[in-house]
Amino acid sequence: xxxxxxxxxxxxxxxxxxxxxxxxxxxxxxxxxxxxxxxxxxxxxxxxxxxxxxxxxxxxxxxxxxxxxxxxxxxxxxxxxxxxxxxxxxxxxxxxxxxxxxxxxxxxxxxxxxxxxxxxxxxxxxxxxxxxxxxxxxxxxxxxxxxxxxxxxxxxxxxxxxxxxxxxxxxxxxxxxxxxxxxxxxxxxxxxxxxxxxxxxxxxxxxxxxxxxxxxxxxxxxxxxxxxxxxxxxxxxxxxxxxxxxxxxxxxxxxxxxxxxxxxxxxxxxxxxxxxxxxxxx
Amino acid sequence: xxxxxxxxxxxxxxxxxxxxxxxxxxxxxxxxxxxxxxxxxxxxxxxxxxxxxxxxxxxxxxxxxxxxxxxxxxxxxxxxxxxxxxxxxxxxxxxxxxxxxxxxxxxxxxxxxxxxxxxxxxxxxxxxxxxxxxxxxxxxxxxxxxxxxxxxxxxxxxxxxxxxxxxxxxxxxxxxxxxxxxxxxxxxxxxxxxx
Numbered sequence: 001x002x003x004x005x006x007x008x009x010x011x012x013x014x015x016x017x018x019x020x021x022x023x024x025x026x027x028x029x030x031x032x033x034x035x036x037x038x039x040x041x042x043x044x045x046x047x048x049x050x051x052x053x054x055x056x057x058x059x060x061x062x063x064x065x066x067x068x069x070x071x072x073x074x075x076x077x078x079x080x081x082x083x084x085x086x087x088x089x090x091x092x093x094x095x096x097x098x099x100x101x102x103x104x105x106x107x108x109x110x111x112x113x114x115x116x117x118x119x120x121x122x123x124x125x126x127x128x129x130x131x132x133x134x135x136x137x138x139x140x141x142x143x144x145x146x147x148x149x150x151x152x153x154x155x156x157x158x159x160x161x162x163x164x165x166x167x168x169x170x171x172x173x174x175x176x177x178x179x180x181x182x183x184x185x186x187x188x189x190x191x192x193x194x195x196x197x198x199x200x201x202x203x204x205x206x207x208x209x210x211x212x213x214x215x216x217x218x219x220x221x222x223x224x225x226x227x228x229x230x231x232x233x234x235x236x237x238x239x240x241x242x243x244x245x246x247x248x249x250x251x252x253x254x255x256x257x258x259x260x261x262x263x264x265x266x267x268x269x270x271x272x273x274x275x276x277x278x279x280x281x282x
Numbered sequence: 283x284x285x286x287x288x289x290x291x292x293x294x295x296x297x298x299x300x301x302x303x304x305x306x307x308x309x310x311x312x313x314x315x316x317x318x319x320x321x322x323x324x325x326x327x328x329x330x331x332x333x334x335x336x337x338x339x340x341x342x343x344x345x346x347x348x349x350x351x352x353x354x355x356x357x358x359x360x361x362x363x364x365x366x367x368x369x370x371x372x373x374x375x376x377x378x379x380x381x382x383x384x385x386x387x388x389x390x391x392x393x394x395x396x397x398x399x400x401x402x403x404x405x406x407x408x409x410x411x412x413x414x415x416x417x418x419x420x421x422x423x424x425x426x427x428x429x430x431x432x433x434x435x436x437x438x439x440x441x442x443x444x445x446x447x448x449x450x451x452x453x454x455x456x457x458x459x460x461x462x463x464x465x466x467x468x469x470x471x472x473x474x475x476x477x
Contacts, residue, residue, distance in 0.1 A: 009308075009309055011309040011311065012309050014311070015309040015310060015311055015313050016313045016314050016318070018313070021315075022317070023315070030315065031313060031314060031315040031317075032315045032316065032317045033314060033315055033317055033318060034317060034321075036314075036318070038314070038318065039318065039321050042321070042322060042325055043325060046325045046326075046328065046329045049329055049333065050328075050329065050332050050333065050336075053333060053337040054333070054336040054337040054340070057337050057338075057340055057341045057344075058340055060344075068344075068347075069344065069347060069348040069351055071344075078341070079341070079345075082341060083345065099342075102338075102342075103330075103333070103334045103338035103339075103342075104330055104334070106333075106338060107326075107329055107330040107333050107334065107338075110333070111326055111329050139322075141311075142313075142314050142318060143311075143312050143314065144314035144315065144316070144318035144319045144322070145314070145318055145319070145322045147319060148318070148319035148320070148322040148323050148326075149322065149326065151319070151323075152323060152326065208311055
């Protein structure tokens with residue numbers, strides 16, 4: 001394992017490693033990967049979610065009148081997370097649409113979280129015998145993955161804005177004096193696009209940076225026999241501390257992505273509600 | 283044994299194979315393609331669909347049931363508390379009423395006792411007055427009888443004394459006149475003495 005670490009560029013631990021590419025000659029910018037470590041980890045994360053979550057949420061302390069309402073084990077944590085998100089983030093932003101979008105937003109949170117957390121595990125080192133680093137890696141450290149999630153968020157926002165408000169949703173971009181309305185609408189639409197794309201960049205950059213930092217720290221322990229031995233205790237301690245930070249960051253960015261999606265979605269579906277509030281304040 | 287050795291050799295050689303799999307190109311942090319995005323969306327849609335069917339509905343259902351149970355329990359507790367408060371108010375009203383009734387009964391008893399006492403006192407007084415009156419009447423009768431007897435004896439004595447003094451017998455008419463005259467004198471004397 002140390003041989004691999006010594007030989008590798010630290011970035012090798014965070015970038016995508018492709019086994020099967022439909023366009024192998026396209027270079028790094030025009031790949032069409034079908035099997036890669038990020039895709040495999042994404043599928044593994046999804047399978048884990050699909051296997052574990054339905055079981056976990058059903059666990060209760062018993063079946064009698066009272067205990068069937070009491071969660072047990074991980075269901076406690078799931079309830080705290082789910083209902084904390086729903087009551088404190090979704091409800092204030094989505095209002096009467098809360099229950100409609102809550103399951104979808106919970107899925108965003110847990111899908112991103114499981115991807116982030118799986119990236120914390122040094123699977124590529126545990127499965128060093130698998131060729132091409134195909135096991136391990138953080139799928140949310142891939143801009144195409146986070147970009148796809150952000151695009152889905154944008155589609156969700158625009159579709160539901162139109163669905164619940166019709167043309168009023170388009171009209172609400174045109175504001176201010178008539179000679180500025182088109183310009184402001186352009187800025188508003190671009191702003192919405194950038195806000196959702198910022199979701200992708202934020203998640204991607206944070207996941208990538210954290211894992212690069214850990215990989216660089218580990219590489220310090222392999223600088224050479226003497227220096228590596230001297231630095232190893234410090235590196236191990238720093239890695240442990242940064243891992244705690246990374247676990248926090250994994251939760252934090254799953255939360256930020258979900259919360260901001262809920263905020264933008266709320267702004268799209270509740271434009272009349274906002275107007276009513278403005279009238280009330282006026 | 284040979285197979286195991288071969289397997290061990292392959293296992294030990296894997297890291298080298300892994301290293302060999304790296305192309306030697308500079309790693310690109312933006313490596314990926316549209317297929318990554320499409321696969322991500324497909325996987326995410328599957329996750330949303332399955333979790334939306336098997337994970338979130340039971341969770342929401344349990345939450346709703348729990349909210350309903352808690353709401354029902356709170357409502358029941360509120361109703362019970364209101365019933366208890368009403369019962370307490372009824373009991374307090376009954377106790378107050380019983381206390382008033384007891385006070386009224388005691389007061390009535392006191393009034394009755396006072397009336398009985400007053401009546402007994404008046405009856406005793408009346409009886410005493412009657413007894414005094416009767417005693418007075420009896421005393422008066424006894425006195426009159428004694429006085430009459432005294433008069434009779436005195437008259438007889440006086441007649442006897444006078445007969446003896448004048449040694450002569452009076453006629454019955456004289457005798458009667460003399461007695462009557464003596465009685466008049468004695469009554470006059472007696473009246474002047476009693477007055």
